Amino acid sequence: MTQPNKSMNEEQLAGHEGDDVLTSSVPEQIHPVVTEAHTLPEPKRIQRLSPQVSDKIAAGEVVERPAAVIKELVENAIDAGSTRIVVEVEQGGKKYIRVTDNGCGMNPEDVPLAFERHATSKVASIDDLVSLRTLGFRGEALSSIAAVSYLELTTRRQKDEEGLHMTLAGGRETDRRATSAAHGTTVVVKDLFFNTPARLKFMKSAASEAAYISDLMTKLALSHPGISFQFVLDKRLVFKTPGDDKVFSAAYATLERGLTRSLFEFSFENELVKVTGWASKIDYTRGNRNYQMTFVNGRYVKSRMTLDAIQYAYQGLLPGSRFPAVLLYLEIQPDACDVNIHPQKTEIKFEREDALRNFLSVELKRALEQRQQVPVKSFVAKPAFEPGPSAPVPALDSFNRPKSHTESPYNGINIRRDSSSSGTESTLGSDTKLNSVTGTKTESVSDTKTNLVTGTHTDSVTGTDLDPETDPSAISVTGTNSKNVPVTQTSNVSRESGSSYGGRDFTKHSEPIRFDSTLLENLVIPETRFAGLEEAARPTETAPTETLYDSARYVGQLFKSFLMYEKENHILLIDQHAAHEKILYARMKRDYERREVVRQLLVEPILIECDQATALLLGERSETLEKIGFTLEPFGETDFILREVPMLFDVPGTKRFFEQLKDKESAHELRAAAQKPIEDRLMSMACKAAVKSNDALTPFEAAQLIKELRTLESPYTCPHGRPLVVRMERQEIEKKFLRT
Structure with missing residues (x-):
């Protein structure tokens, strides 16, 4: 109700008893709609369209x-x-x-x-x-x-x-x-x-439209390999599929040859879905996801869920800017999905999307781990690819696989023997070791260097390893003594110069160079992207039954950066830094995942300014953010105060995370976004702690490095996805000598 004009006194008010004083006393400008003429347009009649x-x-x-x-x-x-x-x-x-x-x-x-x-x-x-x-x-x-x-x-x-x-x-x-x-x-x-x-008017050029059509025809031909498709563009035959109901035949007819030579087949199923398909090995990558195709009940669809599953399966196998090719075929009950979303019928929704994502991710990753993902290098300009798909190799039972050093806590790298170290026979720094083969004891030399990988010591003059369980003259990946000659005692050797194997004097270090393992005690990776699902089938720490490193003979170190092994009719070149980095990363990541979520209190809380839509989104996802490790408090109507963040999150990374939050459509994407900065930090820590180029390694150190690689899930790529081993065929070497 409008109040009386304050300029009116009580007498004036008394003289207007019975009148509508409260209305008449209001200035006219307060009611412009009443006093000013305003003409509205005549509404148009509703009619039925022709x-x-x-x-x-x-x-x-x-x-x-x-x-x-x-x-x-x-x-x-x-x-x-x-x-x-x-x-x-x-x-x-x-x-x-x-x-x-x-x-x-x-x-x-x-x-x-x-x-x-x-x-x-x-x-x-x-x-x-x-x-x-x-x-x-x-x-x-x-x-x-x-x-x-x-x-x-x-x-x-x-x-x-x-x-x-x-x-x-x-x-x-x-x-x-x-x-x-x-x-x-x-x-x-x-x-x-x-x-x-x-x-x-807005149609693109004929060439551009033809490219769209060619891409579509490829997808249609791959969606139904049992149908023979013939595609003719401007009176020129582009491709013709045989229609033999084989995906590989349709792929060979429609896709580039380099891809088809790298494809391998996989299949798995559960009560929700039956999955078959073909995926590329790591020797074939692309700069986009155009060759990641999903077909549901014979229909090509666009699904973010399947793209996430593929990304998880190849994580750590490819560089971040490269993508694999995957042809994914899902057979699912029609009432468990919905394609009636858009007239083009390419969008799809799944009834149990989280369960499907988890199942696809884990099983596809397991299928990749069962194959030796090693690029083959050639001396010619174009890379040589491996032959067609190989037979699947069954996964090794976790109880029978080789034991990994990742099973024990990581204690850092010691590249120098502490002169004061002493202890029992099981201690690395002891002066006497018990030979596990012969039962005899071995005396250590006076001038030694410590193994970069295991902490064992090596003669600084000859470069031979003093562990009696390994013969340095015929070292193998398995570390067995090929000569089976009992070693009873080793004489002491001294040298004035104190130089060590490879020309490096590690005794000049006043203190051991160690990675502080206590840094890991209070750090944790938040809940993984697949945690908390009813149907969760977590990936197991299994390794292939066979690896490329088995039975390989150590040749030597190349440029103090690469380890050279000979196996059958090819040579293996292993990047020692990348190999050690992968081992350390696997240890650190395992330690994080075994701990509860640990938060760090911010000295200065971060103000998260939001619009109304983002504020509603944050409120809806507050429970998921709390599980990840973020502590948010409302600050006004739309803003929030961030007081705690997960360990290993820094302030710039936290701000970037919340800036991208509105683009994350599900709790899964939210967890994945929170996990990425932590994985990047672990990679950085492993990279800094690993042996570097120009670090001379003994044969025993090289053998121990390979021994640990054999126990990893993906022993052929570094944490960043780059290859840590390449293979060179004997035939390629003979070509350089004109012996073909």
């Missing part, structure tokens, strides 16, 4: 470009039970598209009805939408295509003596007659968007 207008509007959603026309027509051909489909395109599909199939054909009486909106033979009731087995079901494709083009359709059922030919222009029928034709259906689309100049 079929021509409504069809063109609908066509804009379904027929986005020529590739969309081909997608709808080919999917209809697939639903008709075709075994052979021919697609012909000219000028990027803008002038001419022809799709021919040998399917069941159409009933002549149904042909005119097929060009009406929402007319279909694939769905009859609402219940049919939850049990779809066909690619098409919306009943919009033919009417939308016909509305914006000149269209011809010829069809005949196998039992009919003659077929039917029908032509339309802009959605209107212009001709219908009987004709002779092979059984099946042929659809010709000419002058696409001839009656919608606005859409035609």
